[in-house]
Amino acid sequence: MLKRLGSGAAAAALLAGTAFANPYEPYQDTTLVVMFPAHPHYDAAIEVLDQFTEQTGIEVEVDQLQYLRMRERQTLELTKDEGDYDLISFVVFSKADYVYADQLENLAKYFMNPALADPTYDQGDLIDGYVQNIGVAGGTKGYLPGQLGSAFGVPFGSETSVLAYRRDIFEKHGIEAPETYEELLDIACRIPELEPGMGGMASRAASGHQASHAFLLHLAPLGGQVFDDNWEPIINNEAGVEAANALKTIVDCGPEGGTTFGPSEAAAAFKSGQAAMFLDSIAFAAGFEDPSESQVAGNVGYALHPMGVERASQTGGFGLAIPANAPNKEAAFLLLQWLTSKEGDKAVAMAGGNPSRFSTYADPEVQAKYPYSETFGEALKYADPDWRPIIPVWGQINSDIGTTMSQVLTEGLDPQEALDGVAERTRALMEESGYYTWQAAE
Amino acid sequence: MLANVNRATPYLFLAPAVLVMAVALLYPIGYMIWASFLDWNPSQRIGEAEFVGLRNYIYLLGDAAFRESFWVTIRFAAIVVTVEMVLGVGLALLLDRKLRGMTVLRTIFILPMMIAPIVVGLMWRYMYHPTVGTLNRMLESVGLPSAPWLSDGTWAFASIVIADIWQWTPFIFILALAALQSLPQSAMEAARIDGASGWQLIWHVKLPLMLPVLIVTALLRLIDAFKVLEVILVLTNGGPGLSTEIVALRIARTAQEFQDLGTAAAMSNLLLILLLVLTILMFGYTRLTERRAARLAAAREAEIT
Numbered sequence: 001m002l003k004r005l006g007s008g009a010a011a012a013a014l015l016a017g018t019a020f021a022n023p024y025e026p027y028q029d030t031t032l033v034v035m036f037p038a039h040p041h042y043d044a045a046i047e048v049l050d051q052f053t054e055q056t057g058i059e060v061e062v063d064q065l066q067y068l069r070m071r072e073r074q075t076l077e078l079t080k081d082e083g084d085y086d087l088i089s090f091v092v093f094s095k096a097d098y099v100y101a102d103q104l105e106n107l108a109k110y111f112m113n114p115a116l117a118d119p120t121y122d123q124g125d126l127i128d129g130y131v132q133n134i135g136v137a138g139g140t141k142g143y144l145p146g147q148l149g150s151a152f153g154v155p156f157g158s159e160t161s162v163l164a165y166r167r168d169i170f171e172k173h174g175i176e177a178p179e180t181y182e183e184l185l186d187i188a189c190r191i192p193e194l195e196p197g198m199g200g201m202a203s204r205a206a207s208g209h210q211a212s213h214a215f216l217l218h219l220a221p222l223g224g225q226v227f228d229d230n231w232e233p234i235i236n237n238e239a240g241v242e243a244a245n246a247l248k249t250i251v252d253c254g255p256e257g258g259t260t261f262g263p264s265e266a267a268a269a270f271k272s273g274q275a276a277m278f279l280d281s282i283a284f285a286a287g288f289e290d291p292s293e294s295q296v297a298g299n300v301g302y303a304l305h306p307m308g309v310e311r312a313s314q315t316g317g318f319g320l321a322i323p324a325n326a327p328n329k330e331a332a333f334l335l336l337q338w339l340t341s342k343e344g345d346k347a348v349a350m351a352g353g354n355p356s357r358f359s360t361y362a363d364p365e366v367q368a369k370y371p372y373s374e375t376f377g378e379a380l381k382y383a384d385p386d387w388r389p390i391i392p393v394w395g396q397i398n399s400d401i402g403t404t405m406s407q408v409l410t411e412g413l414d415p416q417e418a419l420d421g422v423a424e425r426t427r428a429l430m431e432e433s434g435y436y437t438w439q440a441a442e
Numbered sequence: 443m444l445a446n447v448n449r450a451t452p453y454l455f456l457a458p459a460v461l462v463m464a465v466a467l468l469y470p471i472g473y474m475i476w477a478s479f480l481d482w483n484p485s486q487r488i489g490e491a492e493f494v495g496l497r498n499y500i501y502l503l504g505d506a507a508f509r510e511s512f513w514v515t516i517r518f519a520a521i522v523v524t525v526e527m528v529l530g531v532g533l534a535l536l537l538d539r540k541l542r543g544m545t546v547l548r549t550i551f552i553l554p555m556m557i558a559p560i561v562v563g564l565m566w567r568y569m570y571h572p573t574v575g576t577l578n579r580m581l582e583s584v585g586l587p588s589a590p591w592l593s594d595g596t597w598a599f600a601s602i603v604i605a606d607i608w609q610w611t612p613f614i615f616i617l618a619l620a621a622l623q624s625l626p627q628s629a630m631e632a633a634r635i636d637g638a639s640g641w642q643l644i645w646h647v648k649l650p651l652m653l654p655v656l657i658v659t660a661l662l663r664l665i666d667a668f669k670v671l672e673v674i675l676v677l678t679n680g681g682p683g684l685s686t687e688i689v690a691l692r693i694a695r696t697a698q699e700f701q702d703l704g705t706a707a708a709m710s711n712l713l714l715i716l717l718l719v720l721t722i723l724m725f726g727y728t729r730l731t732e733r734r735a736a737r738l739a740a741a742r743e744a745e746i747t
Contacts, residue, residue, distance in 0.1 A: 255573075410682035
């Protein structure tokens, strides 16, 4: 009897000892199933997952999907009683849907758990624009942070916009990288004259999400917004029309066939020398510098997203979250924490991913390997978390903006008329969805 | 007692088939009809969705984008089926003879049909590519200006029509050829003895005899053309603007992008109703011609006797 008690105590002591030494111990041999998008950042992340397994003994199985297809799959997965995924990467605009439907774990309880939370994690080092945009919900306007908001995800593979340009072409003609929208549009249309056969700027423009994204990219710096503070659509004001005209000028002076471009087609046009500029996510930079896929490697300069009435680059990309129906939530949190820790973030950045931490951008090793890191770190200061609303009905509004913008680009529809139509339809939709419930009756 | 059992036997044999039908066909359709009366977000279970009566249908009738995609679908289906019928039947008439290597030729002709639609979409997308695509390169090499295949509304519509015709003409071709080869030789011989020319033979003998098969073929193609999705999804994703957004694509987008399963179900039902009406009209027409033929035959018989 005594003997048994003794061995039990010894075992308990041993267990306690190892638990202290290795917080990953209780989860060893767990296999996590994660859903990642097919995206350069996540390709880099997959490369470093082996390091995680080696350190922790937790196996990771990755399911990769095209990023616009993820939401459909996740919506089905998250509705099930018992999910198959332990950790998911979600596109920023899915945040509203998932949080609203109560399908993501609130991360507070994990960060409060001393057995799980790494005291050296340093939350303050995470890029705040990203955290606000992707991670937090429940504050101002519901989708932004605020006093009563809380975190449901951590940015991972987040991005902002920068201008990539052909340094060699610009130098040849004595052109400086554009600082303002006026200069940008001027250069965009001067390039085809100076370099016959080359388009000014390659941009997304395909009907639907892509055209909407491209339009919103210009809307924020030109001082516009989709809604005012009372959810009234103001997309059709002067700034909106200016943004639509800017997009039209860019596409008209851009490479041939530009109206069907998605981001990868636009990036491919820039890589193959068909365009002198590319204003889009920082995620594409690693591809531009890779000589095996890019003909312009080494000739690309990077500048901040040009300024309209203000500097406001986009925020977007992905975050990591734990589904409410995940089978292994605690181990999933450990992976989430590891990937977004200083160590994980740097490892992913060195493999070609987008850092989520200021310290990674400031890291000399990262800067040496990716010289553009400094510009990107600077660009992040102007990242605008509210450049596009993240509300449950956004999918429909986004698609309406996108198809209407495509009509402006290809069918010569008048921008003012087009945006008036969008505003009218958006207002009806918002009314139906109850956004004006609290407004005083007119 | 025994008589009762005997009468019940056929139903007993039919029962499994009826059961399968009910489960595999009626249940999903009933589900879809029920869903079309709901305000249903994919994050909810169907039981949690709110009943909204006819609101989805009323919304659709007033939705300009849906009306536009409805017209695009009808235009698309009408054009592709007409062109495919003419080409397919024409090819069948041309190739209904004994040539050397005919079997190989026929196999080659029906190849496009066997390719997965996504692959067809990708293939044409590369061929339509503005700068490196085969088509524009060809145009340029003979000194013509390149065409905005997928980047202009009208051209994009023509492009998806071309791709569909390329893929589905063989379907009409093999069915028409089979019909041609099963025609009674006696009728053909009789016409030839009466001195009918080649054209007369086609016009007055072959085509009328093939008609029942052709009608069913056209109907099958029409139903398919109304539901085509993958090729257009890959080629244009409905753009530019709404110029190639057929109803099937709009349904997919409503369910996925707008997260509105109720409206998507209502749209599917409208499409189903349209197809039902078309089918009934077509069968009504065949029934009518058959009856007329029977009447004529009866009259002729009466004359003879």
